[in-house]
Amino acid sequence: MSVTPLAPVPPHHAAPAFRGRIGRDPRSGHYAVPRRYRLHLTPACPDGLRIAVVHGLLGLDGICPVTVLDPVPDCPDGGHAALRPLYEASAHRYAGPAAAPVLSDDWSGRIVSTHAPDIMRDLARRFSTGGPALYPCDAEAETEAVERLCAEGIDAAAQRAGRADADAAERAAALEELLGTLRALDERLTGHRYVLGDGLTAADVELWVALVRLDTVHRAHLDATAVHRIAGHPALWAHARRLTGHPAFAAHLDLDAIARRHRVRCRGLEAAGAAVQILDWTAYTGR
Template sequence: MSTEPDQTPTYVAKGQEFDRDMTYVPDRITRDARTPEHGPVEGRLWPVEPGRYRLVAAAACPWANRTLIVRKLLGLEDVLSVGMPGPTHDQRSWTFDLDHDGVDPVLGIHFLRDAYEKRFPGYPRGITVPAIVEVETGELVTNDFPWITHDLFFEWTEHHRPGAPDLWPAELREEMETVMKRVFTEVNNGVYRCGFAGSQEAYDAAYERLWTALDWLEERLATRRYLMGDAITEADVRLFTTLARFDAVYHGHFKCNRQKLVELPHLWGYARDLFQTPGFGETIDFEQIKQHYYVVHTDVNPSGIVPLGPDPSGWETPHGREALSA
């Protein structure tokens, strides 16, 4: 079974283990369309240019949520516009249901698929968010989500706000890569591995892997304010978007229910700390998150009923983690 962020499947394949398809349009946006120092170069290189592109990122999607947070942290709102599809979609495409007449006011489309098809007629893969679209042509540029946030930091430097955080500290990058790899495989993707398991055996194994990683994170965050120490990095952005959805969706809907986030003192304090940091909490819409998972995943939740809880007010309570920043 395979799928892509975030064109999530509408079936659970019986007897199979969840396997995420990580094939994306590999184009990169770089300063002067130069060859970047970091990462693969398999597709076309596009130049950084304010106003040229539009980021399409649904608030409901954790992978797209990363881009919304990084865009805000770096102060790129005036140079990279954002279009936000609604929380629900069918097999065809994400749609701009939240906009007037269901049409994105800049791209002039209802279906995000139109931007994919404009560049790749008959595009055969899932229509995913986040996606970056060239405004003038209406064509998809890239949907390669790990590299979108990476390049917003490394390639859009000229347009960062004064005092923007260093999300990739040079002295920490090697360790960061190890931490982020484990966060992705075991937590970001681990909750999906539980939710879309096609057999009891696959679920049991996924559940054990997830909680082994969450226990590791709980221990790690007992002595440091953020994943890499005293400052927020890209690693924190990547973990936060899963934690923000944990009690509202993953605990019940995906059966990740050994404990709730609010029962894990260090992870819960850490998540609240980030939520209350400018750039994080304002990108979270718990109602859209719940509507997406509980309505779109008809195999997991055939009734389509969206739960009313949990109460989100706890996210604003004091976290007390300032003491960990010496």
């Protein structure tokens, strides 16, 4: 799959505080041992949802336990009090938020990583027990391109398109960028079962989470006409429905938790698109 990289955009989140990796060699310090590591996640957060789905697809419940956090952080700085001891043990006089997601080392009581892309790759490459090849070695560049498309062309563009403090021209340009991204992905999925071809990969996880967020968070700040245009990509939304029916996706989709988190964090104005739901997500989860 050929994906044209998008122009860089300013980051929306602070850089991850910890970027440790799990290696093959015991001399690396962090090496793959069953039940040595633990994930601390809230699936209401996009990064937490991505990691949870990857963890489920790989069947790692017995290898890397998960501690599920409340969808709404309980500290004023956006962190979780339960994670504070890990952060303080991992960095002397750490003063930032104790934010999720976290991959921790139960042997040392310290954090390995807070960087979701690294965590997902290490789970797939170091702990996979025969699940899908989520990060094919010959498709790494394409996977990274899809990650950028989802982050910039869907999530960031949708956020800009719904900003109440932006002028009409800025919102219109952002909406056209969003629609262009959706159109390119819809065309790709018209001829392929999955984003990168015939097999389920991490690119599908990235796209699914971006579409969940588009329909459950960003839609609330767009007008009804924009939402109808977004919905007009049948192959794309059919793909979202199909993935939602998969147990590894359905098990972690908590719409109430996403709504709770959004209400606490959002400072935008609700628009007419809030009433135009694109998918009835619960109809495909089997719950």
